[in-house]
Amino acid sequence: MLLAYIDEIGQTGAFIHPSHERFADSPAFGYGGFVIPEDKAREFGATFARNKRELFKNEIPDDEDPGRWEKKGADLLFAKVAEERPQNLRVLGYLISRIRALDGNLFYYAEEKPIGSPKETNCGKAEFAKREEDSMRETLNRLARHADYHGHNIMVMMDQINEKSRKQRLPIMYAHILGRATEHKDMRKIIEPPMHVDSKLSANIQFADWICALVKRAIEYQLVEDSRYSWVPYVHELNAAKGAFTYESKLRLHQRSIDDLNHSNLLFKERPVLDGVSNGVLTDENRHKLERVKRAALRAVNQ
Numbered sequence: 001m002l003l004a005y006i007d008e009i010g011q012t013g014a015f016i017h018p019s020h021e022r023f024a025d026s027p028a029f030g031y032g033g034f035v036i037p038e039d040k041a042r043e044f045g046a047t048f049a050r051n052k053r054e055l056f057k058n059e060i061p062d063d064e065d066p067g068r069w070e071k072k073g074a075d076l077l078f079a080k081v082a083e084e085r086p087q088n089l090r091v092l093g094y095l096i097s098r099i100r101a102l103d104g105n106l107f108y109y110a111e112e113k114p115i116g117s118p119k120e121t122n123c124g125k126a127e128f129a130k131r132e133e134d135s136m137r138e139t140l141n142r143l144a145r146h147a148d149y150h151g152h153n154i155m156v157m158m159d160q161i162n163e164k165s166r167k168q169r170l171p172i173m174y175a176h177i178l179g180r181a182t183e184h185k186d187m188r189k190i191i192e193p194p195m196h197v198d199s200k201l202s203a204n205i206q207f208a209d210w211i212c213a214l215v216k217r218a219i220e221y222q223l224v225e226d227s228r229y230s231w232v233p234y235v236h237e238l239n240a241a242k243g244a245f246t247y248e249s250k251l252r253l254h255q256r257s258i259d260d261l262n263h264s265n266l267l268f269k270e271r272p273v274l275d276g277v278s279n280g281v282l283t284d285e286n287r288h289k290l291e292r293v294k295r296a297a298l299r300a301v302n303q
Contacts, residue, residue, distance in 0.1 A: 002154040003041050004143050005208040006033035006194075009110050009216050012128040014118045018224060023117060027223040028251060029131055030110025031139040032215045033208030035146060035154070035246065040102040045203035047098055052206070055091050068200045073213025082231035089237035092210060097240040105146070105246045108215045108266075109139045112223065112254040136169070137176050140190060142248035148186035149247075156194040159205050214241065218266035219251060225274055233269040242267050 010026025018024050036044060053066045060069045076088050096106065111131065114121040140156065147154035173193040181187040199205040217229040232238070242264045251261040258276050265272075 001038045001191075002035050002147050002150070002152045003038050003204075004033065004035045004107065004154055004156045005158070005202070005204045006031045006107070006139065006156065007159045007199075007205065007208045007212045009108060009212045009219070012131045014116065014121060014123060015113045016115060016117065018220065018228060026113075026216055026220065027115070028110040028112045028216075028219045030108060030135045030251075031158070032106075032108035032110070032212040033158075034099055034104055034106050034204075034211055035143065036099065036102060036104035036204075037152075038155075040104065041204060044098060044102055044104070044207075048095055048207045049203045051091050051095060052203075055087060067203065070199060070206055070209075073210040073216075076210055077213045077217055077229075079228040082235050086235070086237065089235050092214065093237040093240045095207065095210075096238075096244055100240065100244050106211055106241060106244045106249070107143065107146070107246045108211075108249045108251070109135065109142055110215070110219060110250075111135055111138075111252045112256075114254055133172055136173060138252075140173065140177065140194075141180070141184075141187070142246070142250070144184075144186045144189050146246045146248050147189040153189050153191050155191055157197050157202070157205065158194050159209065160196045160198045214238070215266065222251070222261060222266055222271055223273055233267055238267065 009030045009032045010028055012029050013025065014023045015025060015027050016023040049067050052071060053060065056069075056071055059071070060066050076092070078085075081088050099106065111134070113131070114123070118124055143154055143156060170193055177187055177190050177193060197205050199209065214232075218232050221227045221229045221232045245263050247263060249263055251266060253260050253273065256273060256276075258272055261272070
């Protein structure tokens with residue numbers, strides 16, 4: 001059996017630009033993490049915990065259990081990490097190489113969001129909720145397909161959420177798994193709806209958060225021209241991640257005239273979305289959206 005540990009990539013809400021005062025979180029939303037054989041999960045969790053404890057030994061309070069202490073991926077991969085703390089990248093790269101050595105894979109599925117405020121994109125709470133549901137469904141589809149290809153069942157675990165959200169989400173996921181399994185035999189490889197696990201109690205869930213942080217930064221590099229994370233494709237410490245993602249990993253683009261980004265393409269220096277813009281491969285609708293982004297960014301700078 002395979003175990004998949006996943007967490008959220010970004011937030012479901014609107015996006016304009018990383019410099020915007022309100023809508024700055026991420027140009028895409030989805031889920032990411034890693035998949036590993038069940039008999040290797042404990043070994044990797046111990047490796048992660050040991051490296052985390054050594055890397056951040058000066059930050060862990062004396063009165064706190066090092067295993068429960070968390071270093072969030074957002075803090076691990078801050079904008080200037082390549083210059084100021086490259087050891088973070090070295091440890092992340094090493095841990096990814098261990099995943100590969102243990103016959104595991106990294107994974108992501110994310111959907112690019114329309115650029116603009118909720119009013120400009122005609123999106124509100126209902127659309128944000130649908131974005132979350134659609135991304136979760138597609139994540140489960142792709143994890144099931146990966147498991148079926150390798151001839152294994154799979155159990156999915158994700159970071160704990162509040163009880164209200166869990167009760168809302170669980171029936172939707174369960175209905176999707178059962179409904180899709182009638183026509184898609186690969187869906188039968190998921191033996192239960194995703195289990196919610198407190199990240200403080202799971203080293204592997206904590207590492208899934210690190211992978212989501214890496215994917216989120218790679219997505220920004222691919223979709224935002226003046227991204228803060230221009231180091232992503234160039235640091236040799238992350239070479240282990242190139243080729244580590246499942247075949248089913250994907251960034252689904254929003255109304256673009258080019259193909260979606262798949263597998264490890266997020267981590268390469270080529271930026272097909274932005275290169276297409278600079279070469280004039282841009283629809284009228286996306287050209288208008290780009291102009292809105294530029295105006296919003298300019299307003300944010302001048303405020």
